[in-house]
Amino acid sequence: MDNYSQALNWAQHYCSKAERCPGDVLKKIGKYNLDADSVKGLLENLRKENYLNDARYARAYVVDQFRFSRWGRIKIRYMLKQKGLAEKDIQEALEQIPQDEYLESLKALIKEKEKHYAALEAYEKKFKLLRFAYSRGFEPDLINQCLDSSKNY
Template identity: 40%
Template sequence: MKEITEKEALGKMASYCSLSEHCRSEVEEKLRKWELDDESIQRIIQTLVEENYLNEERYCESFIHDKLFFNKWGKLKLAQALYFKRIPDKIIRKYLDKIDEEEYLEILSKLIEAKQKTIKAKNDYEFKAKLMRFAYSKGFDSEDIAKCLQND
């Protein structure tokens, strides 16, 4: 692999961050693959932050929007994914709290409604248990699931 200079890495990362939102951990991971030293990595990340190519809040807001509306992820799965990307909990909470509750429950209701058509169960208990497992796997909590199941 050709050795990459700090200046070249900064240029590539600026371009990478211009195409879509990225967080520090993604950029850091990419820079480590290029075998840059820790000091260079920190300088590059600091420059990207100062020039507003990297913004954890903007990333978090974008990530939540995309995963909620396109992938239909619940708050638990969103929080976990952002935690693994090393987004500060304070930022995660701020943007999860901004999710409109009515919209959120509507997303879950539609997921449950679609899943109901494909479930085969011996009885009502098994049917609801399968629906709940499905909703849990998408990252929704038991309180929200119960609200949606009561509306059926």
Template identity: 35%
Template sequence: MDQPKATRITDVKVALAKAEHFCAYQERSQQEVRDKLYEWGLWPAAVEQIISELIEGNFLNEDRFAKAYAKGKFSQKAWGRIKIKQGLKLKRMPDVLIKKALLTIDADDYLTALTRVLEKKAAILSEKNAVKRRYKLQQYAMGRGYEADLIADVLKNSDL
């Protein structure tokens, strides 16, 4: 069975309208939009022109995207700062915007989330050996993008 052909768009105005809809639906990074425009078969000059127009029309805003991404991944998926930072780097966000986005995460909420992540995991861990149990909890939280020193503090100050 053949793969369905991706829609080819040659008219810049049609592409701009579709791209505006694409950006209005949810916050996007410039790279996501650029990839989508190339997927539609547009030339580099047209892609950059459309991206400029999207920025002028405030459909695209890297700062707004970075903050929305950080807030969403933290509140919905309980990701730690490290994992959020990696995700933003994959979206080719500038470091300065990544730093700004990470600052929007409240420190108290962050510790609460880390504690909740560890408690949930501790509840389903069957490991009896205290050292191995602690190691597994630490590895799990690091996999979720939390910092090792914070994890150690939370584990030290709790009876998980």
């Protein structure tokens, strides 16, 4: 069995276990020493056989990072761009997050973190919570809206 066939079999197995993006596959197939044309053909083959699907990957990634890691849209968008996905696929996937669920997640995140800053002055607590929520990828206007609706600031 030649290197291309081995790499294709391995990539099919790798992609069948979980959603993958082309970047994930490229990182792993380096051990097969394929030339650029073979790599391109391998990725095309995986797409044709529906092992790789950027839109499906983006949707799964958004759901996982929002529900389990509790990331906001900004951070999720940035990470998907880093993985080389198209803006169209990213936008469609992000639109799947219900706005009310998104706001509730942000409020819960702020409420949880607020306990750590109980001893601080109100303005310092607000600044730290704002910075924390922003680092999680939530939009500044939504963060301010949540913080302003709280009676503690």
